Amino acid sequence: MSDTPSPLSRSFTEELWGGIASIFEAILAHPFIRGLTDGTLPEEAFRFYVIQDALYxxxxxxxxxxxxxxxxxxxxxxxxxxxxxxxIEVERQLHESFFRDFGLTEQQVRATPVAPTNLAYTSYLLRVAYAEPFHELVGAVLPCYWIYQEVGTRLATRGSPNPLYRRWIETYGGEEFGRVVREVLQLTDRIAEALTPAQRAAAARHFVTTSRYEWMFWEMGWRMERWPV
Structure with missing residues (x-):
């Protein structure tokens, strides 16, 4: 008899992560992410990203x-x-430290136009938040927690020659943020126990969509995306 566990024995969060394996690999391979650890990411692109992330x-x-x-x-x-x-509070403090490094004021940040991908991502999140049931909303918000934690953990083993990028990596690869993410994952698995297969599938669709938006967000930062017209 094989000792390999049946797919049915996997937790719901394991199923979710398995469904975005190729997306996550694309994130790790993205030049924005690679540039954080090897120091090749232009600081102008990081500045653009940090501002958009604060707006997000x-x-x-x-x-x-x-x-x-x-x-x-x-x-x-x-x-x-x-x-x-x-x-708003904890991550904003991190951003504000970057804003000081870049010589930006809060007023300048707030006056910055929201980039197209940022607007699309947040509009999708808020549509799900207002229109869909709780389990679907959990699926939609989970990638922002989980992917950042996984990226931070992977990058923490490599570090960065750039102190700005090293500070970002240490925040998301640290144990404090890891505890927050584990709390959300445990909740997700608990609520999944009472869901029907159709409800699980609906939550998974949102999870995949916002995982794609996570890749797009870093692509947005890399290209310093502007409105085309």
Whole structure:
């Protein structure tokens, strides 16, 4: 008898990650990500990315707050409320340190136009947040947590000659952020136990879509994407 586990024995989050294996490999191979560790990423591109990420976080925090409002259990309500605040407070502190390095004011950041990919990603998140049930919203917000943690963990073993990039890597590859992500993964597996196959499939579709948007976000930063007209 084979000791290989049946696919049915995999957790829901393992199934989700298996469904984006090629997307994640494309992310790791992207020149923006490679440039963080070998120091070849132009600082102008990193500056563009950091500003857009700060603008993204405003709407991501709204999506997390709506997840809290839709959550059926108190533990999930408290968790997503805490994470929504963290998206504004903790990560904003990191961005503000970069803003000082780049000589940017908060007013300059807020006056920056939202790039097309950024607007598309956040618009998708907020549509799911307002229109779809809780389990689908969890599927949509999960890649931003999980992919960043996985990228940070992989890059942390390589480091970076650039102190700005090293600070970014250490934030997302650190244990504190890892604990946050594990908390969300555990919740995802718990709620999946009560889902029908159709409901699981719906959550997985959102997970794949926003994972693709994660690749597109780094591509946006690499190209310093502007509106074409």
């Amino acid at each position: 976080l405003r709407d991501y925090a709204r999506a997390l707050a709506l997840a809290a409002a839709k959550a059926p259990q108190e533990q999930a309500i408290a968790m997503f409320c805490h994470h929504a605040a963290g998206a």
